Amino acid sequence: MIGYVIRRLFHTVLVVFAISLLIFFSIRLTGDPVSVMLSAGEPSKEAIAQLKANLGLDKPLYVQYFIFLKGLVMFDFGESFRSGGPVIDLIMDKAGATLALAVGGILVSIVIAIPVGILSAVKRGTFVDFFGRVFSLMGISFPNFWLGIMLILIFAVNLKWLPSSGFDGPQNLILPSITLGMILSGILARLVRSSMLEVMNQQYISTAKSKGISDWAVIIKHAFRNALLPTVTFIGLQFGSLLGGAVIVEQIFSWPGIGRLIIDAINQRDYPVVQGGVIFLSIIMVFVNLVVDLSYSLIDPRIKSGGSGHA
Amino acid sequence: MVQKVLEVEKLKVGINDDGRKIAIVNGISFTLEKGETLGIVGESGCGKSMTSLSLMGLLPPGVEWLEGDIQTHDLHFKKFNKQDWRKVRGKRIAMIFQEPMSSLNPVYTIGKQIMEMILSHEHVSKQQARDRALEMLKLVGIPRPEQVLDEYPYQLSGGMRQRVMIAIALSCNPEILIADEPTTALDVTIQAQILELMKKLQEQLHMSIVLITHDLGVVAEMCNRVIVMYAGEIVEEAKVVDLFDETKHPYTKGLLASLPDIADEKEYLSSIPGIVPAPENMPSGCRFAPRCPNVHQRCMEAPPLFDVKGSKVKCWLYEHGDSEVVM
Known part of the structure; x- marks a missing residue:
């Protein structure tokens, strides 16, 4: 078990290294940050050269990558081109909001989907199953921006029960979590x-x-326990993708999350923030996968963590 | 005086397709006596498994109990609701299945799976249930039972798993054990061990066994009486000795003839031509007529079960007692 975890952590280092390569070079394909930053007026050649030197962009690409990698080893993602502050602070500032939203979305989807799925299966072919399947189809087909806007209209604008944007307290979490959770639960x-x-x-x-x-003991203890494995895998994967992929929902609810941070940074060609954000998310993603894999051996005794690798 | 522990009366089980009833088991009647082993034999699709599942109230979705009754002592299964069934399953009638590799839940320990049965029927503490589970494992001859109690099914072989299944089935001391092809999926040597074990436990615990099988060798080994089923009906019922020595129904004769004989150097094994008709396409007369070598005019009409020297045969050849036809 311990050996397995250590092996997996070693894998994590490899994964992060590969991602660092990918993100470092692909972000540089999006364009020149200096031209964005100095877009007002007609910048002089000296000003451009000066800014490039300040940002470290005058050095050869491999040297830049090496500097980035050196920082990475010490969890130093560098400074934002825009604000000049350390990237790690920017990320940590948003990480809480992103995690809260991902957890909220997953919880909502679990609470809705597991009973609906179990009932649908048990009452297969009946109207319960029919409603369950219609519900799933709606969850899958509703665009989340539409659902988000509808929820805002109903609960924030008309009923004024819940806030529509920002992240000041738990009540802010409700609408975005439901939006994400409904889609996932389908x-x-x-x-x-x-x-x-x-x-x-x-x-x-x-x-x-x-x-x-009793029938329910058969369904829950014997059947659901065995159906848990694919369910947990799916939830784990979704959790990972929610961390970075909830951008649309973050936009609608003005959610101060990492997804938005990265999107804004891409638009501004703020390389260090993009790199740091992506690396941070990928570390969490790998970690979540590790937790999911470890949970397999708790769910199914036939799977031993030391056995064949589950990537 | 023999004591009847189970009476099946004109049991009809089938599919109810919008009022159109298609019988899979077509009005069969039989009894089970205390301490005896009754074999139910027949080809795949003859209704033997459906018969055994109706004894447990576990018919698959879509299949219904259409007519008839099953009775054990004062209990009439026909009137049963869910609660009544739960009290009978495991406690009075227990069942073991064909596939020991998949009939245990992979995520629970052996001990837990035996204890679950005990705890659901008897008011005992967990420790008492665990002690009983251990006792049961010893009874069915599991080596190192203390460890096996905390092991998972995947750690055991097929034969051992079938022993565990027997331990679960017998843990509440049921009066009747239904064994649906209990050895079909096992190696021949393991088969013999499991049959031996069932025989020993039957004597020890005075239970009655309904043994569903298509293996006539197993029947000869285990049973006191045999029912031969064909296309949802009983075609012959006899003591096991009579079934082999004085075979009556042409179908049973066909079954016995299709057994390979080591002394006989035939190039081909004999077989019964044709297939079992589908439930919705039953011939109106004798159901075996289209495949029968002795078919004649009379067979256009469905024969009743004739009593012939202590056996019962559903064939017109035995209308006047013994068969007049030399075969």
């Missing part, structure tokens, strides 16, 4: 339903029924 409910249907056909479900235990 897919999750379908996944739970299909995993449950597969498990319910297994022989050990007949064995459980033949013991004379």
Whole structure:
């Protein structure tokens, strides 16, 4: 187990190194930051050269990369081209909001999707299943910006129950979490339903029924427990993508998250912020995957963490 | 005086397709006596598994109990609700299945799975249930039972898993054990061990066994009486000795003839031509008629079960007692 974790941490270093290469060079394909920063008026050649030197952009590319990598080893992502402040502070400033939103979205989706998925599978072919499937389809097909705007219209503008933007307290979390959670729960409910249907056909479900235990004990203890593995995998992956991919929802609710930070930084060609943000998210993503993989061995005793690698 | 522990009366099980009832098990009746092993034999699709599942109230979705009753002592299954079934399952009638590799839940320990059965039927503490589980593992001959109690199914072989299944089934001391092809999925040597174990436990615990199988060798080894099913009906019922020595129904004869014989150097194994008709396409007369070598005019009409020297046969050849046809 410990050996496995150490191996995985070593993998993490490799992954982060690969991402650093990718992000460092691809962000430089987007254009020249200096031309964006000095877009007002007609900058002189001297001014441009001066700014480049200040930002360290005058050095050869491989030297720049080496400097970036050296900082990375010490968790120093450099300074923002725009604000001049350390990138790590900018990220840490937004990390809490991003994490809170991701956790909120996941929680909402779990609370909705798992009961819907289980009921759909158990009552297969009935109207309960029909509603469950319609719900899933709506979750999958609703664009999240539309759902977000609708929620704002209803609960913030008309009813005035909840704030529509910002991040000042837990009440701010409700609408964006529901927006994210609803969309996710559509897919999750379908996944739970299909995993449950597969498990319910297994022989050990007949064995459980033949013991004379209650229907719900069969469904929850015997069936759902076995359907948990694909569910947990999915939740883990979604959590990762929510960290960086909730940009639209962050925009709608003016959420001060990392997604927005990175988008703004890309628009301004603020290289260090983009690099730092992406690296930070990828570290969290790898870490979440590790936690998911470790949880497998708790869910299913046949999977030993030391065994074949689950990437 | 033999004591009947189970009576099945005109049981009809099938699909109810918008009022159009298609019987899979078509009005079968039989009894099970205390301490005996009753074999139910037949090809795949003859309704033997559906019969056993109706004894447990575990018919698959879409399949319904259409007519008839099953009775054990004073209990009439026909009137059962969910709660009543739960009290019978495991406690009075227990079941083991064909696939030991997949009939245990992979995520729970062996001990937990045995204890679950005990705790759901008896008011005992967890420790008492665990002690009983250990006792059961010893009873079914599991080596190092203390460790196995905390192991998972994947750590055991197929034969060991079937032993665990038997331990679970017998943990509440049921009067009746239904074994649906319990050895089909096992190696031949392991098969013999499991059959031996079932025999030993039957004597020890005085239970009755309904053994569903398509293996006539297993029948000869285990059973007192045999029911031969064809296309959802009982075609022959006999003591096991009579079934082999004085085979009556042409279908049973066909089954026995299709067994390979080591002394006989035939190039081809004999078989019964044709296939079992589908439930929605049953011939109106004798259901075996289209495949029967002795088919004649009378077979256009469905025969009843004739009593012939202590056996029962569903065939017109036995209308006047013993068969007049030399075959």
